Amino acid sequence: QLQLQESGPGLVKPSETLSLTCTVSGDSISSSSYSWGWIRQPPGQGLEWIGNSSYSGSTYYNPSLRSRATLSLDTSKNHFSLKLTSVTAADTAVYYCARSGSYAFLDYWGQGSLVTVSS
């Protein structure tokens, strides 16, 4: 059974870099059939896609976050990561990692990691 688990600091100071990792079990992130992505949800609000990356090297970002977000895959550890620079309070959210299938639907999700940006 495929499982995804986010990990990282729950509190980040303004202007610093948010770093999260998603550890995948039950599948290999080097599979050519899927890409791996991040989605966030501010408290009480809707879902916002951040970006997706695949083993083939294709990486796509939400245009509104492209200048600050970096996604990377580490096949040796079977995990993928998100870095978001210069964070502000507006980046406070639950961050989810997810697998994206061939028609770009998100079929497996992590439980989410709440990141609060505050001094």
Add this chain to the structure above:
Amino acid sequence: EIVLTQSPGTLSLSPGERATLSCRASQGVNPSYLAWYQQKPGQPPRLLIYSASSRAAGVPDRFSGRGSGTDFTLTISRLEPEDFAVYYCQQFSNSLHTFGQGTKLEIK
């Protein structure tokens, strides 16, 4: 970027009733790349429907999706207590994913 607008924002119904949720796109969407998700408080979204009309594994057949072009619909034929949640549509085109703002389905 394609914008998805969901309506209504909140839908108040009783168990046993039929629910119809709408997702309208700002430009045409390939139905193969249109999905619906259900989210309950404190949980991640759950994939319900992919490619506009295909049910994900384990999803009851009271859930159905249809649509083409700019108009897509999620229908729950007979509401069960566990169906009251927030529902999101999502599309993928030009290497970008976008979500609708969600419809909250609440018990009347």
